[in-house]
Structures are given as structure tokens and as C-alpha cells.
Amino acid sequence: MVVKSLSATTGVPESVLRLLFTILLSYPLALFYRFTFLRPLKTIWAPFLRNLYVVVTGLALCYYHNGSDIKHSLIATIVTWIFCLIGDIVGNRTLSAISAFLFNIIYLTVGYYKVQNGDYGINWTMTQCVLCLRMIGFAMDFMDGEKLKKSKLSMASTHAKNSISSSPQKVGISTSRPQKQPISFEKNIQLLDLPPLIETIGYAYFFGSFLIGPQFSFHLYRKFLTMSLFPDATRIPSGSYKSAMKSLFLGALYLGVYEIGSGYFPASYLITADFASKPFINRLIIMWWVGKFSLTKYLGIWTLAEGASMLSGISFNGYDDHGNAEWNGLANVDRWRFEFATSLADIVGSFNTNTNLWVKTYVFKRLAFLGNKELSSIISLLFLALWHGVCFGYYFCFSLEFFDVEIERRWAKRVESYTKPLYLPQNKNNPSIQFWRRIHQLVGWLGQTCALHYAVVSFVLLKWEYIRIVYNSVHWIGHIIVFSLLLLDFILPKHKKTSEVNNKMINGDNKMVNGDNKMINGDDKMINGDIRNSSKKIN
Numbered sequence: 001m002v003v004k005s006l007s008a009t010t011g012v013p014e015s016v017l018r019l020l021f022t023i024l025l026s027y028p029l030a031l032f033y034r035f036t037f038l039r040p041l042k043t044i045w046a047p048f049l050r051n052l053y054v055v056v057t058g059l060a061l062c063y064y065h066n067g068s069d070i071k072h073s074l075i076a077t078i079v080t081w082i083f084c085l086i087g088d089i090v091g092n093r094t095l096s097a098i099s100a101f102l103f104n105i106i107y108l109t110v111g112y113y114k115v116q117n118g119d120y121g122i123n124w125t126m127t128q129c130v131l132c133l134r135m136i137g138f139a140m141d142f143m144d145g146e147k148l149k150k151s152k153l154s155m156a157s158t159h160a161k162n163s164i165s166s167s168p169q170k171v172g173i174s175t176s177r178p179q180k181q182p183i184s185f186e187k188n189i190q191l192l193d194l195p196p197l198i199e200t201i202g203y204a205y206f207f208g209s210f211l212i213g214p215q216f217s218f219h220l221y222r223k224f225l226t227m228s229l230f231p232d233a234t235r236i237p238s239g240s241y242k243s244a245m246k247s248l249f250l251g252a253l254y255l256g257v258y259e260i261g262s263g264y265f266p267a268s269y270l271i272t273a274d275f276a277s278k279p280f281i282n283r284l285i286i287m288w289w290v291g292k293f294s295l296t297k298y299l300g301i302w303t304l305a306e307g308a309s310m311l312s313g314i315s316f317n318g319y320d321d322h323g324n325a326e327w328n329g330l331a332n333v334d335r336w337r338f339e340f341a342t343s344l345a346d347i348v349g350s351f352n353t354n355t356n357l358w359v360k361t362y363v364f365k366r367l368a369f370l371g372n373k374e375l376s377s378i379i380s381l382l383f384l385a386l387w388h389g390v391c392f393g394y395y396f397c398f399s400l401e402f403f404d405v406e407i408e409r410r411w412a413k414r415v416e417s418y419t420k421p422l423y424l425p426q427n428k429n430n431p432s433i434q435f436w437r438r439i440h441q442l443v444g445w446l447g448q449t450c451a452l453h454y455a456v457v458s459f460v461l462l463k464w465e466y467i468r469i470v471y472n473s474v475h476w477i478g479h480i481i482v483f484s485l486l487l488l489d490f491i492l493p494k495h496k497k498t499s500e501v502n503n504k505m506i507n508g509d510n511k512m513v514n515g516d517n518k519m520i521n522g523d524d525k526m527i528n529g530d531i532r533n534s535s536k537k538i539n
Contacts (some may be wrong), residue, residue, distance in 0.1 A: 015122035019211070022065045023305050026207045027248070029057045030311035034240075038313045040233050047225040051202040058205025062127060065211065069124035072111065073131050076104055077204040080135040081197050084142045088194050093146040100139035104132045105386070112390045129387060130213050131204055133358050137185075138200070138218050140362050144190040183317055183329040184354045185361045189219035199225075208308035212301060214332045214354035216314075224314040236313065237325030244307035244327075250335070251304025254296055261293035267460045270470045283474055291453025294460045298352070302332040330354065342444030343412070344405050347452060359384060378402060393462035400455045403482050408448075410489045454478035 003021065007014040037050045063070050080100045087096025111125045195203075195218065203221045204210065220229075227233040267290050269275055275283060309315040310327040317329030334350035341347050348356055359380050367376040381398040388394045412419075421427060422437040455478070458467045471479070 013122075018065055019122050019126075019301075020304075022061055022211055023301070023308070025061060025064070026305075026308035027244070027311065029061070029207050030244075030308040033312050038227070038236055040227070047222075048198075050225050051199050054202040054206055055198060058202065058207045058210055061207050062205055062210060066124045066127060072107070072124050072128055073204065073210075076107055076128065076131055076135055077201055078197070079103060080139055081194075081200050084139055084194050087142075093143040097139040097143035101136050104135050108132045109386065109390060116389055116391065125389075127211055130210060130215070132387065133215055133355070133362075134204060137215070137358060137362050138191075138203070140366075141189050141218060142191045142194060145192045148190045149192050182353075182357055183220055183315075184214060184216040185357050186217070186219065189217040191218060195222070206314075208305070208312055208314065209330070212305055213352075214302075214305075214309070214330045215358045216330060216354065220314070224312075229313070229316055237316065237319075239325045240310045240313065240316075240327050244310040247303050247307040247310065251300050251302075251307070254300030254303055256300075258293055258296040258300055261289070261296065265289040265293055267294060267457070270457065270461070270473070271466050276469075276473045280474070284477070287457060287470070287474060288450065288453045290460070291456045292449070294456055295351075295452075299333055299335060299338070302352070303335065306331055340445065341448055342441045344401075344408050344448050344451060347448060348405070355384075374406070377405075389462075391462040392464045393458040393460070393467055396464075396467060397455050397459040400458070400479070400482070403486065404451045404455065407482055407485045407489070408451075411485060414489070414492075451478065451482075 003014050003017050006012075007017055010017075033050075033053060037046075037053060040046075041049065043049070059070070062073060066073070080103070083096045083099045083103070084093070085096075087093040087099075108125065108128050111128055115121060115123050115125055199222075200218075202225075203218050206221065209216070223229040230236060265286060270287065270290060275286065278286070306315070306328075309330045315327050315330040317326040320326055332352055332354050334353065337346055337350040341350060363383050364376050364380045367379055370376055381402050382395070385394040385398040419440055422433055422440055427433040457470055461467050461470065
């Protein structure tokens with residue numbers, strides 16, 4: 001009732017308000033967890049109690065947001081766990097992973113067909129798409145655990161044989177600080193054994209991430225429950241409150257900017273006759289701003305959601321070089337890097353980072369057997385498009401993204417010999433080089449934002465009839481530029497790598513040196529001959 005009345009008063013859709021309230025409610029739940037459970041408990045049931053709290057609060061939040069449609073996420077979680085159980089019993093975890101993959105992606109796709117009518121809607125499929133990746137990753141980690149278990153048995157057998165004749169050796173302990181890795185999907189996240197169903201449900205409904213992410217492995221969740229995430233469980237590092245409040249403030253700020261900006265530049269304006277009647281340059285500028293504010297919405301909602309993970313402690317990311325605790329372990333966006341990115345590669349590494357890392361871990365790397373990175377990238381992007389929904393705009397956007405990234409990679413190689421010297425350490429204090437470095441960064445920033453905002457329009461409008469109208473109004477200029485650059489790359493001679501040129505120069509120098517050596521050797525022979533002749537005459 002409160003949400004309905006507030007929606008009627010403010011004009012904000014009820015589904016949007018319910019989404020925001022669900023995220024905000026996760027803050028006090030995380031705070032209570034922090035005070036009550038994020039400390040050593042004098043009982044062997046401590047991990048169970050922590051998980052039980054997550055299960056109860058997560059299910060309650062999900063029911064608040066989805067109502068009776070919570071049944072869909074429960075079905076997906078339980079069925080995935082049963083698949084893993086059966087696979088473990090019959091000794092074929094690979095079959096259980098394949099079954100879980102197909103079940104979750106098909107269930108989600110059917111859900112999209114039922115509830116989506118060509119427009120993006122906030123409904124139960126929002127939580128289901130997050131859960132889809134989570135359960136697929138869970139099943140794959142369980143599959144990988146079988147391989148690890150077999151390799152451990154083999155290593156143990158080999159070690160036992162070798163230890164009979166070997167003597168004890170001292171093992172060196174490294175005290176250097178290890179290189180920091182993303183905590184959402186670390187290297188060793190395989191599941192040797194199937195976790196209990198109640199623990200799997202807690203992982204699926206963690207109150208700080210079940211709604212809009214971020215994604216993370218079950219391995220991290222278990223470290224969170226056992227508090228092995230922290231170097232010393234009796235002394236939880238400080239700084240999480242400040243980090244959480246910063247996320248709350250910045251998230252609200254981004255959403256406020258989105259509300260104001262989208263009011264001036266709504267996506268729906270792009271399909272109006274008034275937009276088509278404006279000068280061509282004005283149309284491109286308006287289109288740029290529509291793309292910008294469309295992305296601002298995601299920056300705001302992800303930043304807002306980060307705070308609960310920080311307060312609960314699961315996003316603890318070790319310490320920086322100055323010994324200060326870092327709480328950005330599950331950040332889904334690197335705001336500074338995103339806003340000032342000078343390439344699309346920077347965008348991929350700073351926007352929806354945990355989902356991108358999930359796709360890299362569970363899709364892209366699993367396609368290594370194809371022996372073709374481009375084909376693996378295409379399949380990964382098609383999977384992402386299907387995961388987002390069945391609307392045409394998703395596939396149109398991700399296909400264009402592939403060509404944008406590919407063109408950027410190809411042309412970056414071509415101009416590398418000119419741009420690389422701009423970033424060499426020895427040129428850091430050269431004013432002239434620094435000037436051209438700034439120019440290069442500005443051109444890169446402008447290029448990537450134009451490409452990104454141009455493509456994201458189809459992601460927002462979704463329907464082909466709308467997409468066609470917008471791109472017709474700008475004469476498909478983005479597509480023309482991209483495919484012209486691709487054609488030009490095929491026509492022009494292949495760019496030689498700097499290393500190849502250097503090798504040729506080195507080989508040339510070696511030949512010259514060898515030639516000089518031959519000449520020197522020849523001179524030595526002549527000198528030796530003269531000495532012999534002189535000796536004979538003297539004698």
C-alpha cells in the first residue's frame with residue numbers, strides 16, 4: 001500500500017520503487033549481520049547460523065520484490081542442486097553441469113517470452129537472470145571439483161611412493177605480498193563436495209546480491225560464512241561503514257543525474273518526427289546524451305547495491321600498499337575508469353565487471369577447444385544477449401559491440417609505433433610528448449564514447465521498428481564508419497610489429513658485424529703473411 005500511494009504521488013512506477021526499496025532494505029540487514037554474526041561465535045554451528053540468517057532475510061526480501069513469483073527462483077535453485085546430487089551419485093558431474101546449464105538458460109528464456117512484450121520490465125526475470133548465472137557457475141564449479149579430486153588422489157599416490165625413499169626437505173615460506181586477484185572468481189573455486197541444500201539456498205538468495213548482482217562464486221560465499229575471508233576473524237578491519245556510505249551517496253547521486261538527464265534526453269524522443277527534423281549534428285549530439293544517461297542508470301543502481309556487500313563484510317579485498325583495508329572486492333563498476341576510459345577495452349574492464357568476469361570464466365575460457373578467440377568472443381556475446389532477453393535490440397547491440405572492439409584492436413596495432421612512445425617513462429617530463437599524449441587520450445575517449453553510446457541505443461529501444469527509425473535518422477553513420485575501417489584494414493598492407501622491425505635491424509647489424517669480423521680476419525691473414533715473408537728475408 002505504501003509503495004502504491006508513493007508511486008501515485010511521485011509518478012515513479014511502482015516496480016521501480018519496489019526495486020529501490022529492496023536494495024535499501026539490504027543495508028539494515030547487512031548492518032545487523034555485521035553486529036551479530038561478523039565475529040567469532042562460540043559454537044560449531046556458527047557457519048550454519050550465519051547462513052540461516054542469510055536464507056531467511058534473502059527469501060523475505062525476494063518475496064517482497066517478487067511476491068508469489070519467488071517460486072521461479074526456488075525451483076531453479078532446488079532443481080540445480082538435485083542435478084548436482086544425481087551427477088555425484090552416478091559419478092558423472094559433467095552431465096549434471098550440462099543439465100543445469102540447459103535447464104537454467106531455457107527456464108529463463110521461456111520466462112522472457114512470457115513476460116516481455118518488447119519492452120524492458122522490472123519483474124521476476126530480473127532476479128532470475130542473476131540466479132541463472134549463479135546456478136550455472138555453481139554446477140560448473142562442482143564439475144571441476146571432480147577433476148580436482150581425481151588429480152589430488154593421483155598426486156597423493158605419487159607422493160606416497162616418492163616419500164618412501166626421500167628425506168624431509170625444508171620448505172621456504174614467501175613473505176611477499178601476493179598479487180591481488182578479483183575475489184568474485186578466484187583461481188581455485190572448485191567444489192570437491194556438494195554443499196548442503198540450505199547452504200546453496202543461502203548462496204542463491206544472499207541479500208546483498210540476489211536482485212541485481214554482483215556475481216560471485218560459492219567458494220567466496222563459504223569463506224564469508226566461515227570468516228576465513230579475513231586474516232584475523234577476531235579483528236575485523238575498519239573502513240567498511242565509510243565505504244558503504246560513499247556507495248550509498250554516489251549511487252543516489254548517479255540515479256538523481258539519470259532522472260534529470262533522461263528528462264531532458266529521453267530515449268523515446270529519438271523516434272519522434274521532431275528529432276528527425278533537427279540538423280544532423282544536433283541529432284548525433286542528442287543521441288550521444290541519450291546513450292550517456294542510459295548507462296548512468298546502471299552505474300547508479302550497481303553503486304547503490306555495493307554498500308550492503310561492504311557492510312556485511314563479504315566484499316573485503318585485503319589491504320592496499322599502505323596497509324588500509326579495501327572493501328571494493330565485489331564492485332560491479334570502476335566509476336573513475338569508466339568515466340575517463342580511452343578505449344572500449346577499458347569499458348569492458350570497468351562496467352558490469354563481475355558479470356564480464358563470469359562470462360570469461362565459464363563461457364569464453366571453456367571454448368578454448370575451438371582454437372579461435374574471435375569465434376569464442378562471438379559465442380560469448382551471443383550468450384550475453386540471450387541472457388539479457390529475447391528482444392532484437394540485445395543481439396543488435398552485442399553484435400555491433402563485437403565489431404567495435406575488433407576494429408579498435410586492429411587499428412590500435414597499426415598506430416602502435418606512433419602511440420607507444422607517448423607512454424614511455426623516459427618521456428614523462430617531455431612537454432611536447434605529454435601534449436600529444438593528452439590529445440591521444442581525448443581522441444580515444446571521444447571515440448569510445450561515441451561508439452558505446454551509439455550502440456547502446458539499440459539496447460535501450462529493443463524493438464526493431466524503433467531501432468530502424470533512429471539509425472535511419474543518422475544515416476547509419478556508426479555502422480558505416482565501423483565497416484569502412486574493417487574493409488580498409490583488409491585492404492591496407494599488414495602492419496609489421498615493432499619487435500619484428502627491431503629484430504631485422506638487429507640481424508642487419510649482426511651481418512654488418514660479421515662482415516667487419518671477416519674483414520678483420522682477412523687483415524690479420526695479410527699481416528701474418530707479411531710477417532712470415534719478412535722473417536724469411538731476414539733469415
